[in-house]
Amino acid sequence: MTQKTILRSDELSCPSCVPKIEKALNALPGVAKAEVRFNTGKIEVEHDPAQSSVEALVEAVRGTGYEAQPAAF
Amino acid sequence: MSNLVSRIRSAFVHPARRRFWLTVGSGGLIAAGLLARYGFGMVEAWTALMVAAAFVAGSDIAIRAWRSLRVRHFSIELLVTVAAVGALFIGEVWESAAVTFLFMFGGWLEARTMGQTRGALKALLDAAPATATVLRDGDPVEMPAHMVQLGETVLVRAGQRIPVDGEVTEGTAAVSEAAITGEPMPAEKAPGSHVHAGTIAENGLLRIRATNVGADTTLARIIQRVEEAQEEKAPSQRMIERFAQWYTPSIIGLAVVAFAVTQDIRLALTLLVVGCPGALVISTPVSIVAGIGRAARSGILIKGGQHLESAGRIDTLALDKTGTLTEGKPQLASIVALGGVTEAELLHLAATAEAGSTHPLGRPIVEAGRKNGPLSTPETLEEHAGMGLSARIDGRTVAAGNRRLMDTLGIALGQEGEAALDRLLSNGQTPILVARDGQLIGLLGMSDMAREGAAEAIARLRDIGIGRVVMLTGDQHGAAEAIAREVGIDEVHAGLMPEDKLELIRKMKADGAHVAMVGDGINDAPALAAADTSIAMGAAGSDVAIETADIALLKDDLGKIPEAMAISRATLGNMRQNLVIALVTVAGLLAGVFSGDVHMAGGMLVHQLSVLIVIANGMRLLRVPKATAPGGRAAKAAATRPATVAARG
Numbered sequence: 008m009t010q011k012t013i014l015r016s017d018e019l020s021c022p023s024c025v026p027k028i029e030k031a032l033n034a035l036p037g038v039a040k041a042e043v044r045f046n047t048g049k050i051e052v053e054h055d056p057a058q059s060s061v062e063a064l065v066e067a068v069r070g071t072g073y074e075a076q077p078a079a080f
Numbered sequence: 081m082s083n084l085v086s087r088i089r090s091a092f093v094h095p096a097r098r099r100f101w102l103t104v105g106s107g108g109l110i111a112a113g114l115l116a117r118y119g120f121g122m123v124e125a126w127t128a129l130m131v132a133a134a135f136v137a138g139s140d141i142a143i144r145a146w147r148s149l150r151v152r153h154f155s156i157e158l159l160v161t162v163a164a165v166g167a168l169f170i171g172e173v174w175e176s177a178a179v180t181f182l183f184m185f186g187g188w189l190e191a192r193t194m195g196q197t198r199g200a201l202k203a204l205l206d207a208a209p210a211t212a213t214v215l216r217d218g219d220p221v222e223m224p225a226h227m228v229q230l231g232e233t234v235l236v237r238a239g240q241r242i243p244v245d246g247e248v249t250e251g252t253a254a255v256s257e258a259a260i261t262g263e264p265m266p267a268e269k270a271p272g273s274h275v276h277a278g279t280i281a282e283n284g285l286l287r288i289r290a291t292n293v294g295a296d297t298t299l300a301r302i303i304q305r306v307e308e309a310q311e312e313k314a315p316s317q318r319m320i321e322r323f324a325q326w327y328t329p330s331i332i333g334l335a336v337v338a339f340a341v342t343q344d345i346r347l348a349l350t351l352l353v354v355g356c357p358g359a360l361v362i363s364t365p366v367s368i369v370a371g372i373g374r375a376a377r378s379g380i381l382i383k384g385g386q387h388l389e390s391a392g393r394i395d396t397l398a399l400d401k402t403g404t405l406t407e408g409k410p411q412l413a414s415i416v417a418l419g420g421v422t423e424a425e426l427l428h429l430a431a432t433a434e435a436g437s438t439h440p441l442g443r444p445i446v447e448a449g450r451k452n453g454p455l456s457t458p459e460t461l462e463e464h465a466g467m468g469l470s471a472r473i474d475g476r477t478v479a480a481g482n483r484r485l486m487d488t489l490g491i492a493l494g495q496e497g498e499a500a501l502d503r504l505l506s507n508g509q510t511p512i513l514v515a516r517d518g519q520l521i522g523l524l525g526m527s528d529m530a531r532e533g534a535a536e537a538i539a540r541l542r543d544i545g546i547g548r549v550v551m552l553t554g555d556q557h558g559a560a561e562a563i564a565r566e567v568g569i570d571e572v573h574a575g576l577m578p579e580d581k582l583e584l585i586r587k588m589k590a591d592g593a594h595v596a597m598v599g600d601g602i603n604d605a606p607a608l609a610a611a612d613t614s615i616a617m618g619a620a621g622s623d624v625a626i627e628t629a630d631i632a633l634l635k636d637d638l639g640k641i642p643e644a645m646a647i648s649r650a651t652l653g654n655m656r657q658n659l660v661i662a663l664v665t666v667a668g669l670l671a672g673v674f675s676g677d678v679h680m681a682g683g684m685l686v687h688q689l690s691v692l693i694v695i696a697n698g699m700r701l702l703r704v705p706k707a708t709a710p711g712g713r714a715a716k717a718a719a720t721r722p723a724t725v726a727a728r729g
Contacts, residue, residue, distance in 0.1 A: 020190035
C-alpha cells in the first residue's frame, strides 16, 4: 500500500538541491515517486510506509543537508 | 549538564543549525589565522588555522557531496569539495578556507532570506489552526483540526481561529476574514452564516457545524492553488533551466580543457568554484514566489508565473458592467403598464416567466412578484441569450426582455411603448419589455448601483498605466452610459451579445493591445477565454472562478484589480532585473577568471553575493504597496535601481 506524504522545508536555497533530494528519496526502499518543489519548499513522496516510514523520509532529506517536517497539506 | 549535551547533539543533528555552528567555527578560525599572521607574523600558525578552518567548513560540504555521489548525483558540493581539496594540495590554504567558509555562510544566508520570501504563504499556512474544540455528548474535546468529523459541532471562543469550514448554528460574532479575502473589516456572523477555516472570531462564542475539514476547507484549497501557481513555471524560467542544465557541465568541461591547455591548476579550480549558475537559476523563481505570495496576502490569486508575466504586460482592460462594475443586484425601479393591463397583472406575468431563469435581472422581479402572492411555474421556458426569455403561461405566450427580443419576435412597441422606453432609458434604467401573445403590455425599469470604490479603482488603473479602460455590456446604452459616467469610463460598448464581446476582445488583440477581461457569469466566458488575462471576481464562494480565471479576486472589490496589475508589473520588472543581475554576474565572473582578476575566494564571494542580491531584490516585491499607491511610480523607481546593483556585481 503506497501512501502520499507531504514534507515541507524552508531551507531549500538553490534549485540544485532538487535532484539531490529526489535521488536520495528515490533510493529508499518502497518509494514509488518523490517530487521536490523548490519554489514552495514542498516535498511530495509516494511511498510504502511499511518499507520506508515518514521518519525515514525525513531522515533521508536530512542526510542531504535539509530539515523537513511532515505536513497535512 | 545532560541538558547541554542534548542541546549540542540537537544542534548537530539539525542540518541548518549544524551548518550555522560550523560556519561560525570556521569563521572564528579564519579570524584567528588572520590575526596570527598579520598581528604577530606567525605564518605557521596561520597555515594551520586556515587548514583547520577549511576542514571545519569543508567537512559538511564533503559529506553532502559524498552522499549525493552515492545516489549518482553530481552536486555543486562536489565541485566545491574538489576545488577546496585542490587548493590545499597546491598550498593555497587561504583560498581553500575562504571558499568553504563563504560557501557555507552564503548558503546559510540564502536559506534564511529564501525562507522569508516564501513567508507570505507561510502566513496563510499558519492561519490554519492545528486543533479544534469539538462538542461530543455535550463535553468539549480537543482534537487535531483535520480529524473533526463532518456535521460535528465545533466550539470557537473569542480570539480563536475557526478550525473548519462550516455553518454557524448558535451564537454571533464579528469574524475577521483577512486570511481569506484580505478584507480588514470583520463581518458579522449569526446562525445560518457560513464561516471559513482560518478566519478569526474577534468576540462572542460560536457553535459551528463542520461542513469541510482539513484539506477540503477553502483555506486549504487556496493554499494549494497558490502553491501550484508558484510552482507553475514561467516561460522565462523554463528557458533558464535549459540554459542551466548545460551551463554546469560545460564549465566543468571548460575547467578540464583550460587545465589541459594552460596547465594552470588555479584557473581550473576557480572555474569549478564559479560553476554553479546560482543567481541565474534562482532569479525567476524568487520573483514569482514573492509576487504570487504578495498577491495572495491581499486575497488575489494569480494562477502562475505565466499569468504574472502576461498580466504585467496588460495595457487595455475590458470590464463587464453587471456584477462587476455594479453590485449586480438590480432593483425594480419602475413599472409602466400599457394597453389596459394592471400593474399587478404585468408584474405577476413577468415574475412568473422570470421565476424559471437565473438571470440577475430576473431576481428582483421575481422577489417583487412573490410579495403579491405565490407564483405558478410556466409550462415552457426558452432563454434567448443576451435578449431575454419567452414562456408559456396558462396557454399564452409571454415574452420578457430587451428591445432586440421584441424586434426578433416581431412585436411592435407602438407610440406609447416607445415613449415609455425613452423615459426609462433617459433615467439610466434598464428596461425589460413584457409582451403577451405578441402584444406589448408594459415595461419594467431596473436600476443597478455602481460598486463602492469603482471610480477610484478605474482612476488608479489609469495611474498605473492601463491606457484604455473599456466597458462591455449586454445592457442598453442608457444604463451603460449612466454607470460609465459615474465611474469614469469613456469607452462603452453596450447592447452586446456574448459573441460580440468575444469579437471586440479579438479585435483589440489584433490591433496589438494586451487585453485583460474582468467579468463573471456565463455570458462573459467566451470573452474571458479570449483575453490575454482573465480576471474573476468574488471567487471565495465559487470554485469555478478559482479554477478557470487566470487571476481570481477572492473578494468583490474592484480596488484589487489595480493592485493585481501593480503587483504583476512589479514582478515582471523584478524578474527582468534579476535576469540582468544574474547574466552580468556570470559574464563578469567568467571574464574575471580568464583575465586572472578573479581567484577562488573572490569568485565564491561574488557568486554568493549575486545570489543574495537576487533574493533581496525579489523580496522587495513583498512590499509592493496596497492599492493606494500608484504602482507605476514604484515600478519606475525599481527599474533604475538594478543598473547600479548590476554594475557592482
